[in-house]
Amino acid sequence: MKIEVNGEMREIAANTLADALSELDWAEARVATALNGAFVPKAARAQTMLQDGDRLEVLAPMQGG
Numbered sequence: 001m002k003i004e005v006n007g008e009m010r011e012i013a014a015n016t017l018a019d020a021l022s023e024l025d026w027a028e029a030r031v032a033t034a035l036n037g038a039f040v041p042k043a044a045r046a047q048t049m050l051q052d053g054d055r056l057e058v059l060a061p062m063q064g065g
Helices: 017-023 042-047
Strands: 002-005 008-011 032-035 038-040 055-059
Touching: 017 032, 017 042, 017 055
Parallel strands: 002 055
Antiparallel strands: 002 008, 032 038, 032 055
16 A cells, blocks of 8 residues: 655555554654554554555654753
8 A cells, every 4th residue: 555654655565553664664663653643652553554545654752952
């Protein structure tokens, strides 16, 4: 399926958000996720199903100064 990841269209085989993060090499990263504009907590990623055309945002924490 095709989904938008951080503004870029990507073709993925994954059906869940957790599997998509693994496929995109973010499985071990500490990130925040939003699907179609709604925050998805880490505990819900394995149950969050993806659909063709979804918009996924993956954000890594940044240290400020």
